[in-house]
Amino acid sequence: MKILLIAEHDNQTIKPSTLNALTAAGQLGDAVDVLVAGCNCDNVVESLRSQAGIHQVRVVDDERYQHPLAENLQTLILPLAEEYDGLLAAATTFGKNLMPGLASRLDVAMIGDVVEILSVDTFVRPIYAGNALETVQSTDHIKVLTVRSTAFAIMEEGTGQAEVTVLPAASTSARVRFVGQQLSDSTRPELSVARVIVSGGRGLGSAENFALLEKLADKLGAAVGASRAAVDAGFVPNDYQVGQTGKIVAPDLYLAFGISGAIQHLAGMKESKLIVAVNQDPDAPIFQVADYGLVADLFDVLPELIEHC
């Protein structure tokens, strides 16, 4: 099986989730090529060159790909697709935005959020917010997949010697234009790769109170996450949301403060290795998945933790 993995990057660095997806690509196929479409993306290409498990890095460096618009990437990728048996990306907002349209243009199904590759055509994916796991077998000649990063560990780098080849840019659509972006610039680790996550819910009460969580996060070198309720209330930006419809995380330690534990939230964090929950309601469902639970007022607990961690 020949696989094309679509790299996600910001023209400077490769997103770690692409490296998780590379592991999945290696399980599915015996030759994995990686497509890097970007603008002034030499650093990205350079970092992939030495990455183990890549046959070829195919590069398109053109200002048309400064921002990854799905329409333009699809036009670029579609003619390459027939060279491959599988097209893969990480199940991030980038992958979810791009891959379904590729599949429908190829008239094949897409298998989203894969957590296990059982064979070249059989895959496991969560459904119903992770409350069930579905095993599906694809009948298509090209498999189009997005894979869940938390289910595939990143391989060591440094032993690979990928060949780098250059591709010409393709035509672009005039009907969609990039206007701008507002990215949260945090010095904390990204949620998807953080070893420790400190997460807060409606119980935090305000954006000001979230500063307490951030203090603890800084002490632990942790990322900060949130429930939907905390995001909707405007305590934190949207990209903090963990859950069925937010980010899926699986850190070594997930600390939940003032989060009730709705199934939609659990869907995003219940694969964490160790879960600690602090909630004043002893019946909060979060305690059903917590390894350690503490029934207490979070405003009593946080200052003590900050002091002693």
Added chain:
Amino acid sequence: MKVLVAVKRVIDYNVKIRVKLDQTGVVNEHVKFSINPFDEIAVEQALRLREAGVAEEVIVVSAGSLKSQETLRYALALGADRAILLEQEEDSESLQPLAVAKLLQQVAEQEQPGLILLGKQAIDDDSNQVGQMLAALLDWPQGCFASDLQLQDSSLQLTREIDGGLETLALDLPAVVTADLRLNRPRFAKLPDIMKAKKKPLQVIEIAQTGIDVTPHLKRLRVQAPPPRPPGVMLSSVDELLAKLGEEGVLQ
């Protein structure tokens, strides 16, 4: 301009689903079904466009068994003008995103809407695919995971939720947009509107008559419950918690 909104009937988000013992799926009997929450947000957005005078007609469409009529009636009660059901026989295999996208494509070609709104994801299969597939099939621009949209003449200024924050795009109409949670807060249907909705037009088209091949490309081999987490321990003080975290070696 017409606005087309795709709505799906799904098990209500509050229901704790159970996997069937024979591993063929989840238990559907005696559970509450509702409109997919994201689709409710999509309907709300369409209604607001009509109320703002930029859309004339809101058409809701669903693909599924006759039971999906109740979902369409609900959308009509919220304020949609008319409904289309792409009817599938009761016990046939469920429609997969590619098939739904093709069915919606046909409706779009017949109705010629200026905008198609969908939810970003159906909370049963959690696919997050139909909108993107549809946009590609129609060759229309897509705006996925929208948290804000403004119509300006023949284009759409749209903000989308992405992993790192927010992104703003300009899309020429006609376009396909999928709604994220924060696009709006949907209204509730009032009783008189529920009564009125019973008289609004609801057209039923049999899928068999559309000429579209809806055979699943993915064969479902089994559905299983995920392994349970081992039970946890309740602690009685912060000191105990600190001690446990120390033992686990997670505090560096």
